[in-house]
Amino acid sequence: MRLHIDWTACDGRGVCTELLEEMLTEDDWGYPVLRDGKGEIPRALDGAARRAVDRCPRLALKLTQQ
Amino acid sequence: MTEALWYFARGSGVISLVLLTVVVALGIGSRSGKPAFGLPRFAVSMLHRNAALLAVVFLAGHIVSLLFDPYAQLRLVDFVLPFVGNYRPFWQGLGTLGFDLMIAIVVTSLLRNRIGARAWRAVHWLAYLSWPIALAHGLGTGSDNGTWWLWAISIACTAVVVVAVGWRLSTGFSRFPARADREVAARLRQPEAKQLEEVR
Numbered sequence: 678m679r680l681h682i683d684w685t686a687c688d689g690r691g692v693c694t695e696l697l698e699e700m701l702t703e704d705d706w707g708y709p710v711l712r713d714g715k716g717e718i719p720r721a722l723d724g725a726a727r728r729a730v731d732r733c734p735r736l737a738l739k740l741t742q743q
Numbered sequence: 744m745t746e747a748l749w750y751f752a753r754g755s756g757v758i759s760l761v762l763l764t765v766v767v768a769l770g771i772g773s774r775s776g777k778p779a780f781g782l783p784r785f786a787v788s789m790l791h792r793n794a795a796l797l798a799v800v801f802l803a804g805h806i807v808s809l810l811f812d813p814y815a816q817l818r819l820v821d822f823v824l825p826f827v828g829n830y831r832p833f834w835q836g837l838g839t840l841g842f843d844l845m846i847a848i849v850v851t852s853l854l855r856n857r858i859g860a861r862a863w864r865a866v867h868w869l870a871y872l873s874w875p876i877a878l879a880h881g882l883g884t885g886s887d888n889g890t891w892w893l894w895a896i897s898i899a900c901t902a903v904v905v906v907a908v909g910w911r912l913s914t915g916f917s918r919f920p921a922r923a924d925r926e927v928a929a930r931l932r933q934p935e936a937k938q939l940e941e942v943r
């Protein structure tokens with residue numbers, strides 16, 4: 678599974694960077710940046726990724742297959 | 744038994760109000776994009792949701808107990824249709840109205856992924872309407888409205904919400920205030936553009 682960030686929707690509130698620290702960092706403006714650039718979700722972070730998707734106040738995060 | 748129901752109805756109503764106050768404050772806190780109340784952002788967001796769901800539980804208890812209460816004599820229609828009650832219809836109707844709004848807010852939140860962020864957010868604004876309605880309902884219809892403790896709780900809750908809203912409207916609220924620019928409609932930005940012209 679991969680994590681997809683919809684930049685037009687994201688408002689950089691940073692909830693996801695806290696929940697998914699392993700995958701995301703914040704840029705200078707508080708927007709999340711994928712550490713690996715691709716958003717590949719390791720098995721162990723499945724739950725955390727789902728929680729981040731669920732808690733994003735702008736519904737800017739999506740999980741995509743493959 | 745009926746006494747117990749009556750106490751439960753009143754108690755659960757007051758607890759709902761206190762919980763809703765916490766929910767409003769946490770909701771505003773989660774909007775700021777900063778850690779708030781000494782909690783990380785994700786915790787503020789989760790507490791906001793969980794406290795809201797708990798408030799719904801207490802509110803359900805509040806209403807159902809009044810349905811069986813021989814004094815209140817609520818009918819099923821009073822759950823949904825405001826201002827048609829037998830007993831202090833206006834104040835009771837505020838309770839019904841607040842409940843309807845709250846159900847709308849909760850249901851749209853649970854269906855957020857279906858209806859989209861825009862519609863969800865639009866309905867979520869109703870929270871600012873339903874909170875004062877709930878407060879007024881408690882003070883107006885409550886059999887405890889002459890008691891010092893209900894006034895103390897109501898005043899404390901009001902203070903919390905007023906401070907939270909004040910914070911929301913203050914310039915230091917957002918983590919990156921400058922960024923808000925991109926959401927300002929063009930016509931609102933005009934004075935700035937005019938200024939620029941004058942400089943030129």
Ligand code: SF4
Pocket residue numbers: 682686687688689690691692693694707708709732733734735736737738
């Ligand atoms: S939680 Fe959503 S809005 Fe906030 S930074 Fe992450 S993607 Fe953006």
